[in-house]
Amino acid sequence: METTSDSIPEIDGETSPPTRNVESEDFPESGKMVSERSGKVGSGDLPISGESGFMVVESENSLRKKKWILVYGVVGAFVILLVIITVLAAMLARCSSRNESNNNTATEKTTNNVPTLNLQDKIKQVKEHIVSQGYSSSDDVQKESTPQDLAAQFMGLDDIAVPHKTSSKGETFEWMERYVMTVFYYAMNGDSWVVSNSFVNRNIRTCRWVSPIFQEGVGCDKNGRINSISLERNNLKGTIPSELGLLDYLISFSAADNSISGPIPAWIGKLSTLRYLHLYGNQITGSIPTSINELNSLIALSLEDNAMTGDLNHITGLRNLAFLFLEDNGFSQKVDSSFLTNLPSLKVLDISDNDFSGAVPVHLFSDGGLNVFDVHGNYLDSFPDAIPDNSTLKFLSMHMNPLSGTFPSTTISSLKNLEHLDLTSTKLEGTMPEELGNVKTLEYLFLADTSFTAGSIPDTFQNLTALVDLSLKHSGRTGMIPSWIHVLKNLVLLDLDSNNLAGGVPREIGNLTDLTFLFLHRNNLEGTVPEELGMAKSLSYLFLDHNSLSGSLDPICNQLTRLRSSTSDCGYPNIEIDCTCCRVCCDDDNVTEACTEIDEHDFLMSLDPHWSTDYKRFEPLKGHTVYYINDFNITRRS
Numbered sequence: 001m002e003t004t005s006d007s008i009p010e011i012d013g014e015t016s017p018p019t020r021n022v023e024s025e026d027f028p029e030s031g032k033m034v035s036e037r038s039g040k041v042g043s044g045d046l047p048i049s050g051e052s053g054f055m056v057v058e059s060e061n062s063l064r065k066k067k068w069i070l071v072y073g074v075v076g077a078f079v080i081l082l083v084i085i086t087v088l089a090a091m092l093a094r095c096s097s098r099n100e101s102n103n104n105t106a107t108e109k110t111t112n113n114v115p116t117l118n119l120q121d122k123i124k125q126v127k128e129h130i131v132s133q134g135y136s137s138s139d140d141v142q143k144e145s146t147p148q149d150l151a152a153q154f155m156g157l158d159d160i161a162v163p164h165k166t167s168s169k170g171e172t173f174e175w176m177e178r179y180v181m182t183v184f185y186y187a188m189n190g191d192s193w194v195v196s197n198s199f200v201n202r203n204i205r206t207c208r209w210v211s212p213i214f215q216e217g218v219g220c221d222k223n224g225r226i227n228s229i230s231l232e233r234n235n236l237k238g239t240i241p242s243e244l245g246l247l248d249y250l251i252s253f254s255a256a257d258n259s260i261s262g263p264i265p266a267w268i269g270k271l272s273t274l275r276y277l278h279l280y281g282n283q284i285t286g287s288i289p290t291s292i293n294e295l296n297s298l299i300a301l302s303l304e305d306n307a308m309t310g311d312l313n314h315i316t317g318l319r320n321l322a323f324l325f326l327e328d329n330g331f332s333q334k335v336d337s338s339f340l341t342n343l344p345s346l347k348v349l350d351i352s353d354n355d356f357s358g359a360v361p362v363h364l365f366s367d368g369g370l371n372v373f374d375v376h377g378n379y380l381d382s383f384p385d386a387i388p389d390n391s392t393l394k395f396l397s398m399h400m401n402p403l404s405g406t407f408p409s410t411t412i413s414s415l416k417n418l419e420h421l422d423l424t425s426t427k428l429e430g431t432m433p434e435e436l437g438n439v440k441t442l443e444y445l446f447l448a449d450t451s452f453t454a455g456s457i458p459d460t461f462q463n464l465t466a467l468v469d470l471s472l473k474h475s476g477r478t479g480m481i482p483s484w485i486h487v488l489k490n491l492v493l494l495d496l497d498s499n500n501l502a503g504g505v506p507r508e509i510g511n512l513t514d515l516t517f518l519f520l521h522r523n524n525l526e527g528t529v530p531e532e533l534g535m536a537k538s539l540s541y542l543f544l545d546h547n548s549l550s551g552s553l554d555p556i557c558n559q560l561t562r563l564r565s566s567t568s569d570c571g572y573p574n575i576e577i578d579c580t581c582c583r584v585c586c587d588d589d590n591v592t593e594a595c596t597e598i599d600e601h602d603f604l605m606s607l608d609p610h611w612s613t614d615y616k617r618f619e620p621l622k623g624h625t626v627y628y629i630n631d632f633n634i635t636r637r638s
Contacts, residue, residue, distance in 0.1 A: 123156035129163065135179060136243060147186035147241060154182050158202050170224065177226050178206040180243045181218060184229075188260070189237040197231070225249040232278075233257040245270040256302065257281035264303075269294035278302040280325060290314050304328050304350065312351075317342045327352040327374070334358040335380065346370060352397070353377035360398070365390050365415075376400050376422065383408045391416045399424035399446065406430035407452075413438060422446040424471070429453065432475065434460040441466060448473035448495065455479075462487050471495040473519070478502075481520070486511040493517040497543070500524055505549070510535035521567060522546045529577075534559030542566040545586040549577050557581035 130152060131138045140148040155162075155178070163172040185199045193199075197217035198209045207224055210217030219228035227249050236255055239262035244253075250271050260282040268277075269291025277295075280302045287310025288303075300323040301315075308326075311333035315324070322345045332355035333339075339361050340349070347369055357379040364370060365387040372395040380401045385408060393415050403426040412421065413435050419442060429451040436445070437460025445464065448471045456479035457472065464470075467488050477499040485494070486508035492515060501523040509518065510532035518536070521543040528551035529544065539560050544553075545567040553568055557579070569576040571587030579585065 126155045127152045147183045150186045151182035180246050183241050183243045187238050187241040194234050228252040230254045252276040254278040266291050275299045280304040322347045325350045348372040350374040386410050387414050389414050395420040397422040407433045409433040409435040417441050420444040425449045434458045437463040444469045446471045450475050469493040474498040495519040498522045507532040517541045519543045540564045544568045552578035
């Protein structure tokens, strides 16, 4: 029932109900019709038929009395309902308070047996728990502003309760691992990270401390245990905290390309489940710890581009180790038959740019599983005279070692599927071996800067139709450039610089449609440059200076739309060849700086490039590592 005003007016000394609109359903038993305008029964309305056929009219006082009875009834019912609701609410509040009190009592009994703690007391409790469980030393925890102290304060603010006697193993491990990763964050200068990856976020579980875009950060298994840490190129600085050794489910730890310093800690051996350890591109010092050989599950160890020293005697017996990257450090030892033994799963070994000396051990080839063997930039002086047949090795790089003696033809011929051979800048002598023509799988052959006896380019090399790179620079080649060169249809690089080659430039070179780099400078070539050279549409670098060539290169340059740099003997005053498109013009009688060094901003920085094809590798999140050849890694010769 609805009123139109909040007060009830007085009429004739009586209290009258307000005017309202009602429908006939208000009085169904009487059959009366009520006017919508006046709210009173009126004779102007249509009658409702009854037995007599006439409208029944009651007195106004009788109608008013019935209305008031109805009002009082409704108000009374409302008051009673309100009382009931109030009583029920009070009872529920009392029950809730009693349950909360019981819960608090139970919590006090089951969690540390202490009442609710203030912040300082909780931090104190956290620190006592950390020390009692041996997670960190008391000195580290109590000393102000250490990573352990900061982590303890974070855990004190955290909503996760400190583990107690009745806590489940899962709760205990979750708390411990959260503390460990918080220590790691502060120890690695987390405030300066490029991407925070949600670390030290109290509203997020530790397993969610990960970048949603790059998927780098913390990874967990189905049981919520941390099994991976991936924080590459994230400006990590500092030493690795010992607390990380508590992560006994860790499978992959990758913190490459940062500024991590100090040695690899001895406790690394505790990580018995570790399979992938990638710490390359940091500032790590010291030697490889003895405990490394306790990592029986280790598959990949990447420590390249650091400042480590010592030997590799402790890397032995790791039967699952497949990828070992140690290049660009300061490791040193004499290599012999005891070097890196008992590694039956080894597939990739890169120890380049260190200080190893001695002979290349035959046992590394005899095991039969090695795919990549890169030892360039060391002090190895001899290679095995013979090795068993090997069908797995594909990449062999030994350049910039003082290898002496004659070329190990028998050894190389045993490598049935070799794709890459680099013996640049060694002291090998004798005849350039024709046997290399039998290794038809070769794609990259570098024999530059060697001491081979002067002679022509072996005709057997025409069998190497898979060749992509051929560098015989400064290797004592004489005679003519062979006309069969065009059968090497996959050539991208042909470097014959600094030899004593005579005759003309073979017109057949124009058939090499993939040829990008053609270096024929510093020879005794003569005659005109054949216009057919313009058919080699991929040519980007053409070096022809310091020869006796004549004519004009302009018609050829006009056809080579991809040409970026070219040189010839077009220098004043002894112009031997016309070339308006040459970037550098040389004069045989006047050596200029420009003729010995191209602009440093160019892809090729000098006329004396050192070719060293390398391989690169990528490591997806799950730690799977593969390698691939990266062509045209050009550096200056020292």
